[in-house]
Amino acid sequence: xxxxxxxNGNGKCPVMHGGVTKAGESNTARLWPNSINLxxxxxxxxxxxPLPGYNYKKEVKKLNFKALKKDLLKLMTDSQQWWPADLGxxxxxMVRLTWHQVGTYREFDxxxxxxxHRFSPQDSWPDNTNLDKARRLLWPIKKKYGNRLSWSxxxxxxxxxxxxxxxxxxxxxSFGREDLWEPEKDVYWGxxxxxxxxxxxxxxxxxxxxxxxxxxxxxxxxxxxxxGVEGNPDPLKTAMDVRETFGxxxxxxxxxxxxxxGGHSIGRAHGNGxxxxxxxxxxxxxxHEQGFGWNQENGTGANQITSGLEGAWTTxxxxxxxxxxxLLLNYEWESKKSPAGAWQWExxxxxxxxxxxxxxxxxxxxxxxxxxADMAMAMDPEYRKISERxxxxxKFFEDSFARAWFKLTxxxxxxxxxxxxxxxxxxxxxxxxxxxxxxxxxxxxxxKKMISATKLSIRDxxxxxxxxxxxYRRTDKRGGANGARIRxxxxxxxxxxxxxxxxxxxxxxxxxxxxxxxxxxxxxxxxGNVGLEKAIKKAGFKVKVSFNPGRGxxxxxxxxxxxxxxxxxxxxxxxxxxxxxxxVMPEELILERASLMGLTAKEMTCLVGGMRxxxxxxxxxxxxxxxxxxxxALTNDFFVNLVDMKYIWKPTGKNSYDIIDRKSNKVKxxxxxxxxxFGSNSILRSYAEVYAQDDNKEKFIKDFVNIWVKLMNxxxxxxxxxx
Numbered sequence: 001x002x003x004x005x006x007x008n009g010n011g012k013c014p015v016m017h018g019g020v021t022k023a024g025e026s027n028t029a030r031l032w033p034n035s036i037n038l039x040x041x042x043x044x045x046x047x048x049x050p051l052p053g054y055n056y057k058k059e060v061k062k063l064n065f066k067a068l069k070k071d072l073l074k075l076m077t078d079s080q081q082w083w084p085a086d087l088g089x090x091x092x093x094m095v096r097l098t099w100h101q102v103g104t105y106r107e108f109d110x111x112x113x114x115x116x117h118r119f120s121p122q123d124s125w126p127d128n129t130n131l132d133k134a135r136r137l138l139w140p141i142k143k144k145y146g147n148r149l150s151w152s153x154x155x156x157x158x159x160x161x162x163x164x165x166x167x168x169x170x171x172x173x174s175f176g177r178e179d180l181w182e183p184e185k186d187v188y189w190g191x192x193x194x195x196x197x198x199x200x201x202x203x204x205x206x207x208x209x210x211x212x213x214x215x216x217x218x219x220x221x222x223x224x225x226x227x228g229v230e231g232n233p234d235p236l237k238t239a240m241d242v243r244e245t246f247g248x249x250x251x252x253x254x255x256x257x258x259x260x261x262g263g264h265s266i267g268r269a270h271g272n273g274x275x276x277x278x279x280x281x282x283x284x285x286x287x288h289e290q291g292f293g294w295n296q297e298n299g300t301g302a303n304q305i306t307s308g309l310e311g312a313w314t315t316x317x318x319x320x321x322x323x324x325x326x327l328l329l330n331y332e333w334e335s336k337k338s339p340a341g342a343w344q345w346e347x348x349x350x351x352x353x354x355x356x357x358x359x360x361x362x363x364x365x366x367x368x369x370x371x372x373a374d375m376a377m378a379m380d381p382e383y384r385k386i387s388e389r390x391x392x393x394x395k396f397f398e399d400s401f402a403r404a405w406f407k408l409t410x411x412x413x414x415x416x417x418x419x420x421x422x423x424x425x426x427x428x429x430x431x432x433x434x435x436x437x438x439x440x441x442x443x444x445x446x447x448k449k450m451i452s453a454t455k456l457s458i459r460d461x462x463x464x465x466x467x468x469x470x471x472y473r474r475t476d477k478r479g480g481a482n483g484a485r486i487r488x489x490x491x492x493x494x495x496x497x498x499x500x501x502x503x504x505x506x507x508x509x510x511x512x513x514x515x516x517x518x519x520x521x522x523x524x525x526x527x528g529n530v531g532l533e534k535a536i537k538k539a540g541f542k543v544k545v546s547f548n549p550g551r552g553x554x555x556x557x558x559x560x561x562x563x564x565x566x567x568x569x570x571x572x573x574x575x576x577x578x579x580x581x582x583x584v585m586p587e588e589l590i591l592e593r594a595s596l597m598g599l600t601a602k603e604m605t606c607l608v609g610g611m612r613x614x615x616x617x618x619x620x621x622x623x624x625x626x627x628x629x630x631x632x633a634l635t636n637d638f639f640v641n642l643v644d645m646k647y648i649w650k651p652t653g654k655n656s657y658d659i660i661d662r663k664s665n666k667v668k669x670x671x672x673x674x675x676x677x678f679g680s681n682s683i684l685r686s687y688a689e690v691y692a693q694d695d696n697k698e699k700f701i702k703d704f705v706n707i708w709v710k711l712m713n714x715x716x717x718x719x720x721x722x723x
Contacts, residue, residue, distance in 0.1 A: 036587055038683055040186035041594055041601045048181040056150060057420060057717075060175045063148050065422055071141055072161040083133045084301045087357060089318040090137060091162040092267020097134040098159025098409065099263060100127065103222045105411045107250045107566040108213035109596065110475030112187045114412060115152035119183035124281035125220040126195050129294050129306045130270075132282050134158070136292075152177035156409050163405070166266045168320040168398070171406035174419035186595050192219035198230055207240040215248035217241045226269075226307055226371035227343040233335045238372040239380035250411060250431065250563060255404040257386040260377055262401035265324045268312035268356070269369065270304035271340035278305050302360030308342035311369035312356035325391040327354075328378050333370065345370040407431055414477025418717055430560045435483040435521075438552040442518040444526065450512045451523075451530045456505060458531045458538075458632045463575070463616045464505045465528020465712065467497045468521075470574070471567040472714045474598040479567045480715025483554035484521035490561050496569040496577055498619055521551035525712050532708060535614055536701055538633035543701050546709050548719055569593070573674035574611045576625050577618035578655070586655055587677035598714065603707045605678055605687040609638040610704040612675070624656070625675035636700045639692035641669065642679045649676060 046052050076094070079085035086092060101117035116122055123132060135155070142154055153175050160173050190200065190211070196218045203209040210217070217224040224241040228234050246256040273296075279285060282293035289295060296305065314323045331347040338344050346369050355365035377383045390397035406425070415434040416424065428434050451461070468486040471479030485491050487506050493499055505527075506520075513523045529545040536543050570579045573590025582589070594604040608625075611617075615631040617624060628637035641647065647659045647668060657676060659669040678684045691700045713719050 036591065036677065036681055038591070038601045038681075040591060041599060041604065043185045044180060044182065050181065051147060054147060056147070056178045057176055059148050060150070060153070060420055063145065063175070063421075068141070068145060068149065068157075069161065071144070072158065073165050075137065075141065076162060076165040080137065082300075083137065086268060086301075086359060087318055087362075089165070090134070091166050091318055093130075093134050093137075094158040094162040095263065095267055096159075097131050098156050098162075100131060100222050101155055102409050102411070103249070104216070105250075105408075105476070106213055106215040106248050107563065108215075108248065109592075110412065110473045110478060111213075112184050113152070113180055113475070114156060114177055115150070115180040116184045116187070117155060118151055119180070120283040121183070121189065121220075124283040124293060125222075126281070127221045127307075129278075129281075130304065132291065132293055150177055150179040152179050160405070160409065163266070163320065166318060166320040168262075169402065171402040172423050172425035173406075174410060174413060174416075174421055174424040176413060176418055176420040186592075188213065190214055190219045195220040196225065196231070207244040210244055210248075215245050217245055224373055226309060226373060228372040231343065233343045233345070233372050233375075235372055235375035235379040239376035239383060242373050242376055243380075250407070251404065253382055254386055254400055255407065257377055257383050257390070258397065258400040258404045259408060260373060261324055261328075261387065261390065261397070262405065264313040264371075264374060265322075266314075266317055266320060268317045269309035269344075269371075270306040271308040271310035271338040271342050272359075273299075273303050273305050273340060275305050275308055275340050302358070305340055308338060308340040309344045309369060309371060310338040310340060310342075311344070311346070311367040313368070313370065313374070315354050315356050315368070317356060322391075322394050322397070323354075325387060325397070327368070328370070328374065328387060329391055333375060338369070343372070345372070345375050403429075412476045414715075418477060430558070431563055433478055433483075433554075433560070433563070434558070435554050436552040436558075438519040438522065438550060440517045440519070442516050442522075442549070444518075444547060444549065447512060447516050447518050447523060447526050448530050450516065451509070451527050452534075454508050454512075456508060456527070456531075458535050459615045460501065460505050461527040461531025462535070462611075462614055463498075464502065464509070465525050465531070466575070466611075466616065467502070468524050469712050469714065470569060470572065470593075470597065472711070473567070473596045474714070475596060477715070477717075481525055481712060482521055482551045482715045483558075484519065484524060484551070485554050485559055485564065486524070487520065488554065488556050488559050490565050490568070494568050495579060496572055496575075496618065501619070518549070519551050519553045521553055522549050525551065528708075528712065531614075532634070532705065535632055535634040536705075538630075539635045539697075539701065541634075541698055541701055543698075543705055545705050548713055548716070550718075551716070572618070574608055575616055575618045576612075576621035576672055576674055586672055586674040587681075590674050590677075597711060599707070601683060602687050603703075603710075605684055606691060606700065606703045607707050608674070608678065609636065609688070609691055609700070610634055612638045621672065622670075624670050624672045627659070627669045627671070627675075634701055634704065636691050636697050638675075639678075639688045639700075642675070643685065643689055643692050 076089050076091050079088055101114045104112055122128060138154055138158060142149060142151060156177065157173055160170050163170055200211055200214060201207060201209045216222060223245050224238060225231055229237040229241060242256060277296045279295040280293060282291050285293050327347060333345045333347055335343060336346050346367060350368060352365060355368055358364040358366040377387045415432045468484065469481040473479055486497065491497065492502060509523045509527055510520055513520045526547060529547055532545050571577060571589040572593055573586060578586055578589060612625045613628045613631065613633065613635055615626060617626060627641040628635060630637065646662055648662055650658050650660060652658050655672050657671045658667045659671055661668050678688045690696055
């Protein structure tokens, strides 16, 4: 399937491209390859979880943190015969394990979850060669601490403890990453089928043309090709890939340089042999290999094959020091081939005493090498300036790396309100998006009465609350209504938020906030609830919408514009909105939005039906999908009219349909693909039929209210789970 944006070809396609089944996936896919795949909304079902009902965030607080740290530090030098430690330490291996699971994060969609590293396809990427051994080395610790220590936390903590073992003081660590029990189904890794395939850039000379939401330069790489662009050494070209890839991870040039330099200040690469001798990856290995991959005879220690590059980055790869920068800036380097045939850089006329010890024979010296990305830190003008500053100011370098490493390893955890454990730093960091809590008490009923007394319509009230909350992403716990950032840049100017209407509504709600002491964030959500209760009353029912106060208001200074721009809704099928003409169909786009919001297919169906009759369409959609004559009342009319066979449906454009009365032959309603999919897809239709039944009118309202409350509170981990 094409993943390019049809309108301008810049590749900014806003989805993971998993919504349409691929041929070969199932019988359904083979027979009807364009059928939408709802699996992404049902992933991580409770049936896959061997610990149903287990509260990890509560239980992890009972860990013996001191004992865990002691055990991990001991592990670093507990060399195993089946996989010997390099020169007696696993520090470099554990850093790489952590790097390669957290480094796949991308700001575009907050994916993937760090725990997915245990499963295929990630566990079998060529870039993750031999990290299966690192996970097995950690097994005794996981076994000992059991359910109170997730694999996800352990795999991130391992690299952090490795740095401490090597002598580096880290910035801190938080627990709280819950485990997955199956691979994520909604992560788009690229359209390629061959590792290291090229053509990810619509314009090879412009690395920013890398197809969104991808970040890695090649299929099944975590970052960039260590040998150079398309395997050809050229540090200046590689610098462009590094800058783009790390930028899509949310890192600036200083953070990128710090991570590159700090990441390679300990550890070594392995390529002392013939890569052809490597066995298949874990997913392709025989059953008796028991999940191990890349096996080879005599393939441990000095004869390992991992990246194919061979050598250490520094003289003492088991110790933290600043030698990397000395080597980078004070030596000439030349491009050479490793024993495995990979391109790498080696220093010219390196003194014998600065060469690392040979893994096979401690009485001998071995080669020292850099990757093409390492050389980019010296040859790219901007990275060179940063590297020289690091060299002259070691404290600045160590602080920069400590903070960048913490950011890298905690990006998917959201703000510090989600942090757990004694090592979590207290400092507020801009990228966390923290929101100051509001401790002011106010009269909720008074605020609701003041909102009701305004001339704001049901649509105004509901859409403002919705637009404020819909940015929340379960993937990295960013966005949401808390903070009321919808009134700040860049959110207030997003096309999806209808800036003119939004400004009018916010002026009124902010005035109520000032008069009552309620935060603007709480006032916005209360406004949505007021609108919803009015709509329920208009439908002839009385159902109360629950409210939990306590949201705070962020300032512009607390809002990192560059980071928050990635939360912009480029599509929102719940309001029938699509910003541009994408190659991916609207019915796929709504799956992406629902997936990021953590909705099931049933919840998505209910929510769309309600939003349509409430008249909350984006202004660009007009009345598409508003299948009711009683707009503003929370009725089940959308479903009743959608499944009623007295109508026929005729296309009038790419994303436009007329719903025509068979008897009068007159157009009764109009609709989009994001509407009609609930009648055409057999699973979604089954849900639509439930809500269309005469005996489920009240059920529909109650279900809608429950989903609404869930979404309004999605970014508030301090509240008990509502659904």
